[in-house]
Structure formats: C-alpha cells, structure tokens
Amino acid sequence: MHTTTGEKEIPKIRADEFFRLHQGEFITYADGKxxxxxxxxxDIQRVLPEESRQFSQEDLAVNFEQVYEEVRAIFEN
Incomplete structure (x- = not known):
C-alpha cells in the first residue's frame, strides 16, 4: 500500500524543517521547489569591543545638521 502526504501535512513538515535549521542554514525556493x-x-575571532567614543551634545547637533543638509540636497535635485 502506497500512502501520500496530504496537502495539509506539507506546510507542517515545511514549518518543522524551517524551525530546525541550524546556524548558516537557509531554505531557498525556486521553480516550485x-x-x-x-x-x-x-572562523571568527571573538574579541571584546573597543571602548566606545563619547560624543557631546554639540557634536551630535553638528552631525545632525550635516546629515540633514545632505539628505535635503538629495531630494532637491
């Protein structure tokens, strides 16, 4: 006797397979398959992050204005 997988079972199987993926594994879908x-x-060497820089409110304000003007120039053209 030959049994087939019911249409309702296929999504369950695919979902189960999807949630069992390991790091670096992906499911691709093309041409119906x-x-x-x-x-x-x-091989990533793990190290502690470098000490973060501290920015003053003035530094942030100057940077904001610079970015704002650059974006504005893009949309004006």
Whole structure:
C-alpha cells in the first residue's frame, strides 16, 4: 500500500524543517521547489569591543545638521 502526504501535512513538515535549521542554514525556493542551503561558517575571532567614543551634545547637533543638509540636497535635485 502506497500512502501520500496530504496537502495539509506539507506546510507542517515545511514549518518543522524551517524551525530546525541550524546556524548558516537557509531554505531557498525556486521553480516550485525548495532546497536547504548551508553556508560555511567563517572562523571568527571573538574579541571584546573597543571602548566606545563619547560624543557631546554639540557634536551630535553638528552631525545632525550635516546629515540633514545632505539628505535635503538629495531630494532637491
């Protein structure tokens, strides 16, 4: 006896497969077919972040004005 997967079961199977993906794994979908793809994980050296810079309110205000003017110039053209 040959059994087939019911139409209602397919989304459940796909959802289960999706939630069981590991780091670096993705599901691609093309031409009506899905395929699991795994990217090679890079050997990333973990280090503590560098000390963050502190900005004064004046620095932030000057930077805001500069960005604001640049964006404004883009939309005026």
């Amino acid at each position: 899905d395929k699991k793809v795994q990217f090679k994980l890079a």
